[in-house]
Amino acid sequence: MSAEAKSSVLPGLRLGRVSFVWRPWIAGVTLLLAAVTFLLFCLSIGIGDFPIGLPQVIATIFGHGEPVDEFVIMDLRLPRALAGLVVGIALGVSGAITQSVARNPLSSPDVLGITSGAGAVAVFLVTVSGGTATAIVDSVGLSAAALGGGLGTGLLVYFLAWRRGIDGFRLILIGISVTAVMEAITTWLLATADIRDVARAQAWLVGSLDDRGWDEVRTALWCTLALLAVVTCVAFQFRPLHFGDEVAAGLGVRYTRVRAVMLLCAVLLAGAAVSAAGPVPFVALVAPQVAMRLARCPTPPLAASGLVGALLLIGADLVARTALPVSLPVGVVTAAIGGPFLVHLLVRANAR
Amino acid sequence: MGLAVLVVILVVAGAVSLAVGARALSPAEVWHGLFAAPESDQRLTEIRLIVRTVRVPRTVLAVVAGIALGVGGALIQGYTRNPIADTGLLGVNAGASFAVVSAITLFGLTNPFQYVWFAFLGAAVAGVVVFGLSSLGRGAGNPLTLALAGQGVAVFLAAMTTAIALTDQAALNALRFWNAGSVAGVGFGVIWPVTAFVAVGLVLALITLPAVNLLNLGEDVARGLGVNIALSRTVGIVAITLLAGAATAACGPIAFLGLMVAHVARYLTGPDYRWLVPYAGLLGAIVLLVCDIVGRLVVRPGELDAGVVVALLGAPFFAALVWLGKFKNA
Numbered sequence: 170m171s172a173e174a175k176s177s178v179l180p181g182l183r184l185g186r187v188s189f190v191w192r193p194w195i196a197g198v199t200l201l202l203a204a205v206t207f208l209l210f211c212l213s214i215g216i217g218d219f220p221i222g223l224p225q226v227i228a229t230i231f232g233h234g235e236p237v238d239e240f241v242i243m244d245l246r247l248p249r250a251l252a253g254l255v256v257g258i259a260l261g262v263s264g265a266i267t268q269s270v271a272r273n274p275l276s277s278p279d280v281l282g283i284t285s286g287a288g289a290v291a292v293f294l295v296t297v298s299g300g301t302a303t304a305i306v307d308s309v310g311l312s313a314a315a316l317g318g319g320l321g322t323g324l325l326v327y328f329l330a331w332r333r334g335i336d337g338f339r340l341i342l343i344g345i346s347v348t349a350v351m352e353a354i355t356t357w358l359l360a361t362a363d364i365r366d367v368a369r370a371q372a373w374l375v376g377s378l379d380d381r382g383w384d385e386v387r388t389a390l391w392c393t394l395a396l397l398a399v400v401t402c403v404a405f406q407f408r409p410l411h412f413g414d415e416v417a418a419g420l421g422v423r424y425t426r427v428r429a430v431m432l433l434c435a436v437l438l439a440g441a442a443v444s445a446a447g448p449v450p451f452v453a454l455v456a457p458q459v460a461m462r463l464a465r466c467p468t469p470p471l472a473a474s475g476l477v478g479a480l481l482l483i484g485a486d487l488v489a490r491t492a493l494p495v496s497l498p499v500g501v502v503t504a505a506i507g508g509p510f511l512v513h514l515l516v517r518a519n520a521r
Numbered sequence: 522m523g524l525a526v527l528v529v530i531l532v533v534a535g536a537v538s539l540a541v542g543a544r545a546l547s548p549a550e551v552w553h554g555l556f557a558a559p560e561s562d563q564r565l566t567e568i569r570l571i572v573r574t575v576r577v578p579r580t581v582l583a584v585v586a587g588i589a590l591g592v593g594g595a596l597i598q599g600y601t602r603n604p605i606a607d608t609g610l611l612g613v614n615a616g617a618s619f620a621v622v623s624a625i626t627l628f629g630l631t632n633p634f635q636y637v638w639f640a641f642l643g644a645a646v647a648g649v650v651v652f653g654l655s656s657l658g659r660g661a662g663n664p665l666t667l668a669l670a671g672q673g674v675a676v677f678l679a680a681m682t683t684a685i686a687l688t689d690q691a692a693l694n695a696l697r698f699w700n701a702g703s704v705a706g707v708g709f710g711v712i713w714p715v716t717a718f719v720a721v722g723l724v725l726a727l728i729t730l731p732a733v734n735l736l737n738l739g740e741d742v743a744r745g746l747g748v749n750i751a752l753s754r755t756v757g758i759v760a761i762t763l764l765a766g767a768a769t770a771a772c773g774p775i776a777f778l779g780l781m782v783a784h785v786a787r788y789l790t791g792p793d794y795r796w797l798v799p800y801a802g803l804l805g806a807i808v809l810l811v812c813d814i815v816g817r818l819v820v821r822p823g824e825l826d827a828g829v830v831v832a833l834l835g836a837p838f839f840a841a842l843v844w845l846g847k848f849k850n851a
Contacts, residue, residue: 275605275668332844339843341605342784346840349777353832357825359697367697368690375683451676458669495688501680508677515666515673516657 195473198464202476209480210254213487214246251390252381253483253499256442256449257456259393261478262400263438264453265460265469266431269411271337277454278439280344281432284448285351286322288374291315291447292355295370296362311373312385316444322351323436334425335432376449376500378486389445393438397475400434404471407431411468449500452478455507462514481507523789527803531584534810538580539572542817543824546572574708582712583704583810583827586768586775589719591805592726593764594779595786595798599733600757601664607780608765610671611758614774615678616647617766621699622685625692636699637711641718641770648762650674652755667758702775702828704813715771722763726798729757733794775828778805781839788847808835 182191211230215221221229221238228234229242263278271280279285294314326347330340355374359367406427409417417424442449456478457469464473485502493502539551546554546568553565554572593608601610609615620643621636630636651674655667686693732753735743744750768775779801786800809827812834816825 273603273605274665275603275610275672280605329840329844332846338604339846342843343840345605345777345780346836346843349832349836352776353829353836356697356701357829360701360826364690364694368687368693371683371693372687375687450679454672455676497684497687501684501687504676504680505684508673508675508680510673511676512654512670512673515670516654518666 195464195466195470199470199473199476202460202463202473202480206254206476206479206483209483209487210250213253213483214242214250216487216491217241217246248383248386249378249381249486250483252378252386252445253486254479255386255390255393256378256446257452257479257482258397258475259389259438259442259478260449260452260482261456261460261475262397262471263435263442264455264478265457265471265474266400266407266435266438267453268457268469269407270335270428270432270435271341272411273337273341274458275454276341276344277451278435279450279453280341280348281436281439282322282326282344282347282351283319283436283439283443284450285348285355286325287315287319287443288448289322289351289354289358290318291373292358292362292370295373296358296366312444312447315373315447316440319443319448320436320440322347323440327432327436335429337428340432372498373447375498376447376503377498378446378482379498381445385445389441392441392444396434396438396441400431400438400471403427403430403434446482446499449482449503451500451504451507452481455511456481458511459507459514462518524799524803527800527807531803531807531810534807534814535580535584538583538810538814539576541814542571542576543822544571551576575705578707578709578712579705579813580810581709582707582715582771583813584806585712585716585719586704586772587778587806587809588802589722589764589768589805590775590779590809591782591786591801591803592723592798593761593768594781594805595783595794595801596726596729596733596757596761596764597779598783599737599794599798600754600761601668602737603664603668604784605780606668607776608761608769609675609774609776610668611762611765612647612651612671612674612678613644613762613765614769614776615675615682616643616645617641617769618696618699618774619643619647619678619682622682622689622692622696625695626685626689629691631691636695637707637715637770640773641766644766644769645762647674647678648758648766652758652762656751699773700828701826702773702831703826704772704809705824705827707771711771715767718763718767722760722767723802725756725760726764729753729760730795730798733757734792737792737794773828775809775831777835778808778831781831781835782808784839785842788842 211223211226215223215226219241221241225234225238226242229238234242267276267278267281268274291311294311326344329347330343332339359370406422409420409422410424410428414424439453457474460473460477461469464470481503482499485506486499488506489497489499489502540546540548550568551572554569557569590608597606597608597610598604617640620639624630624636624639651667651671655670682696686696732748735746735748736750736753740750782801782804786797786804790796790800808831812830813827815834816827816830819825
């Protein structure tokens with residue numbers, strides 16, 4: 170809390186129309202997180218059946234590598250690592266936005282319907298192997314079809330919650346309802362389906378980074394970059410919303426529009442993540458809470474949340490690939506690491 | 522007054538629940554099945570068997586579990602002061618699922634009757650661990666810490682459950698039925714002990730209600746008015762764990778019910794927990810019973826599990842109430 174008190178007397182930085190308050194602790198933590206994320210990203214590329222040293226990895230990424238390294242890295246390992254990075258950032262930022270808008274730390278984009286909608290559609294397509302379902306999977310692929318379902322559900326939640334603007338509390342309760350319906354459908358489909366299909370569906374439901382090629386990653390990457398650009402622009406008007414609608418309006422923020430744009434970005438970011446890795450659970454819930462405690466902010470910091478998400482996902486993928494005796498999807502490992510880490514932070518904060 | 526209306530609705534629903542099913546029975550037949558002495562008539566003996574061993578147990582269980590989840594849902598929202606808190610928040614559901622899956626993998630259990638005690642043990646241990654973690658250190662029992670610690674533990678247990686289920690097909694097979702949440706197929710051998718746990722939980726819950734009211738005025742105010750915060754919170758969490766744990770052990774995880782009826786009850790009674798909690802309990806019993814009845818009717822001769830129906834029917838209804846602006850951010 171001392172960092173907070175100090176930051177109020179520290180001078181601002183101004184570059185043309187853009188101004189910041191200089192908060193050394195938050196900036197330092199964010200930069201450190203970025204550095205660690207980059208390091209882990211390169212490590213995760215280097216480690217595998219054909220180990221490559223860290224310097225070679227960095228050289229190759231920037232285009233000065235040996236031909237052999239270049240093939241292994243650019244064609245085989247980079248897509249997977251990039252998928253982890255993009256999905257982690259997208260989920261972390263999406264979670265930070267959701268928790269800020271709802272002003273409730275228990276909310277996450279899972280509540281916005283994307284995850285459960287995508288899950289229900291995927292399970293439906295896997296378990297009901299009929300004419301139309303098979304045709305859909307064959308023509309667009311399971312992940313794309315599921316993403317369509319997820320985005321459809323997300324937009325449904327968004328429009329159902331719209332009543333003269335978006336209200337955080339209403340959004341969350343509507344989201345919980347729609348999610349409950351989708352999960353009930355999933356449960357029912359799983360309970361009535363053939364057990365072999367169930368195993369396949371269950372594996373998809375956890376989210377995975379296995380066998381990710383450039384095709385899957387490229388779309389998610391560009392979508393995430395574009396959305397992050399929008400989020401960055403709107404973020405300056407987003408901060409005052411933490412003080413309540415009245416104060417925000419007094420500061421000249423069109424709070425209805427800002428909130429609507431940010432939430433739409435959160436929905437689409439979660440969608441981009443689902444398109445690349447399936448519905449990886451819990452990252453979006455845990456990352457903002459961890460980032461808040463690391464950066465000592467009263468509200469989820471956007472950039473740090475994204476980086477923590479990426480760190481969590483890449484780290485979990487590394488553990489899943491190298492340290493575990495059985496092959497498990499990254500979603501399982503993410504939750505197994507993220508849950509206890511959150512508890513650890515809470516206990517440590519309590520003890521202080 | 523409102524409570525009396527709810528009790529009448531519950532009794533009617535209970536009567537309907539005895540009559541409706543794969544084989545529809547007339548009121549006279551139900552009456553006969555319940556109270557008549559055994560006879561030699563083949564048809565009447567069959568009816569007696571259906572009513573006594575199938576319909577009565579599932580009706581009783583739906584009422585007991587519904588009350589437990591409704592009261593538990595209202596209490597957890599009161600103690601965490603978070604309107605989206607659900608009974609699953611203490612890690613109870615995740616703990617129960619994890620215990621069931623581990624028991625199947627380790628001991629090769631095949632009969633759902635054997636799961637129940639593992640499920641209850643898992644739920645109780647998870648609840649105690651969450652509460653213990655959130656009570657360490659100076660910020661003991663901070664509602665936000667409790668909620669987040671619960672999420673953390675639940676997340677971890679769910680991951681372990683999935684990991685086991687993905688590597689062991691027998692466990693996955695059991696898990697998918699367990700997850701649906703059903704009040705059917707459990708005998709009185711399970712129902713009596715579950716009812717006993719729920720009863721203890723209810724008594725503890727009722728004792729703490731005045732304190733919950735004061736806690737919702739803020740901790741400082743509550744302390745100033747003479748509430749022993751640590752004690753009342755401990756009793757409350759124990760009550761929630763008993764209620765949710767027992768209900769989950771017998772039925773499997775039934776999500777959304779506690780959250781939904783807590784909000785409806787708050788809308789009907791206002792913020793006084795001494796009224797809100799009894800309303801939530803009765804509403805929970807009514808909703809679960811009605812959903813079980815509907816589940817028996819829609820896909821005849823098969824059945825839809827009560828937990829699935831609760832979400833499919835309850836959620837749209839709840840969403841409509843939300844949209845109409847009936848609920849306040851408590």
